Amino acid sequence: MIADAAAEAFRKEYGAEPAGLWAAPGRVNLIGEHTDYNEGFVLPFALPQRTVAAVGPAPAGEWTVCSTFEDGAVSFGRTEPGGVTGWAAYVAGVVWALHDAGHEVPGARIAIASEVPLGSGLSSSAALESSVLTALVDLGGLDLPVERRPAVAQRAENVYVGAPTGILDQSASIRCQEGRALFLDCRSYEVEQVPFDLAAEGLAILVINSNAPHQHVDGEYGARRKSCEEGARLLGVPALRDISGDGLDDALARIDDEVVRRRVRHIVTEDDRVLETVELLRAGRTRDIGPLLTASHVSMRDDFEITVEQVDLAVDTALAEGAYGARMTGGGFGGCVLALIDADRAEAVTAAVEQAYAQAGFTAPTAWTVTAGPGATRL
Numbered sequence: 001m002i003a004d005a006a007a008e009a010f011r012k013e014y015g016a017e018p019a020g021l022w023a024a025p026g027r028v029n030l031i032g033e034h035t036d037y038n039e040g041f042v043l044p045f046a047l048p049q050r051t052v053a054a055v056g057p058a059p060a061g062e063w064t065v066c067s068t069f070e071d072g073a074v075s076f077g078r079t080e081p082g083g084v085t086g087w088a089a090y091v092a093g094v095v096w097a098l099h100d101a102g103h104e105v106p107g108a109r110i111a112i113a114s115e116v117p118l119g120s121g122l123s124s125s126a127a128l129e130s131s132v133l134t135a136l137v138d139l140g141g142l143d144l145p146v147e148r149r150p151a152v153a154q155r156a157e158n159v160y161v162g163a164p165t166g167i168l169d170q171s172a173s174i175r176c177q178e179g180r181a182l183f184l185d186c187r188s189y190e191v192e193q194v195p196f197d198l199a200a201e202g203l204a205i206l207v208i209n210s211n212a213p214h215q216h217v218d219g220e221y222g223a224r225r226k227s228c229e230e231g232a233r234l235l236g237v238p239a240l241r242d243i244s245g246d247g248l249d250d251a252l253a254r255i256d257d258e259v260v261r262r263r264v265r266h267i268v269t270e271d272d273r274v275l276e277t278v279e280l281l282r283a284g285r286t287r288d289i290g291p292l293l294t295a296s297h298v299s300m301r302d303d304f305e306i307t308v309e310q311v312d313l314a315v316d317t318a319l320a321e322g323a324y325g326a327r328m329t330g331g332g333f334g335g336c337v338l339a340l341i342d343a344d345r346a347e348a349v350t351a352a353v354e355q356a357y358a359q360a361g362f363t364a365p366t367a368w369t370v371t372a373g374p375g376a377t378r379l
């Protein structure tokens with residue numbers, strides 16, 4: 001359906017048929033929050049919701065992009081960061097990052113349609129970048145193996161758009177597989193596709209969008225990164241990844257700053273929780289990951305301080321309604337919560353969260369169940 005919308009948008013804007021359709025998903029991070037830029041571990045899976053790029057050829061050195069979410073098309077030639085601003089910067093950034101990596105990017109006309117909610121922590125930005133990147137690589141026959149694509153898309157977002165995000169989002173959108181969670185080592189970029197077939201166990205992941213307004217996201221994200229870098233510097237390691245759970249107490253004793261100490265504790269314990277979660281999933285014990293999810297939330301709430309009231313309330317309510325575990329997912333300060341539940345409890349948990357929000361006077365949440373979908377692909 002979303003593919004039809006992209007093809008239709010292409011026809012309407014360019015008066016021609018697209019050469020092809022490329023899709024890339026949003027993602028949910030099952031566990032491992034803010035560990036990516038600490039060179040640690042993450043465990044995302046791809047959402048069934050995807051962004052589709054309908055793409056056709058254009059003269060060399062010319063690109064045009066439109067989106068069903070935006071009025072008018074944006075055209076650009078070869079640019080440097082800052083050359084295109086606004087939403088189209090994500091697309092111009094991909095073109096720039098591919099050139100910067102030494103590729104000859106084919107000119108293209110692009111139409112975007114998406115069913116990934118924007119700005120909700122489900123990574124619509126990476127879905128946009130990854131759909132366009134995959135299309136341009138295919139159309140141009142570029143020699144860019146899948147494992148090297150996320151870093152190119154990440155450079156588009158970091159350097160061209162100017163958002164200092166880690167490698168998690170683009171890796172998930174490009175490398176995830178259906179029915180699997182992606183265990184990614186953010187230092188080596190090595191991956192393991194971990195079995196994550198919820199339906200087979202009668203389970204579901206309920207995603208609850210808190211619909212809380214995102215506030216100070218970029219500033220707070222930057223501040224967390226700085227604290228982590230400060231912690232690594234004080235401890236004399238390249239990244240917090242290098243502090244093991246066993247070494248945590250010693251490490252904390254060497255840090256005077258109470259805030260840095262808490263930030264370090266979150267990252268080190270979160271890396272351990274990812275490893276434990278992977279162990280349980282490998283053993284087919286999906287239900288048992290619940291307490292790790294909840295512990296991750298508590299750590300984000302108390303030590304990393306990136307949750308908001310709405311998010312905490314959704315977690316507490318889901319747990320009170322019998323969820324095996326629940327946590328905020330994504331960078332924080334709003335966004336979504338995921339809850340691991342028995343599949344037949346989705347309506348009851350959703351109703352309870354809606355009621356709790358109404359009582360608290362919060363904007364109503366949006367909730368839906370998800371399964372692990374495929375990564376970026378030509379349709």
Ligand code: ADP
Nearest residue numbers: 067069087114118119120121122123124125128
């Ligand atoms: P998230 O990645 O969590 O959804 P971001 O702030 O990182 O939030 O990215 C959202 C931004 O990405 C939007 O504000 C918009 O600029 C751009 N974007 C994502 N998807 C689309 C789309 N389908 N059409 C136009 N712009 C999009």
Ligand code: MG
Nearest residue numbers: 123124125126
């Ligand atoms: Mg994003």
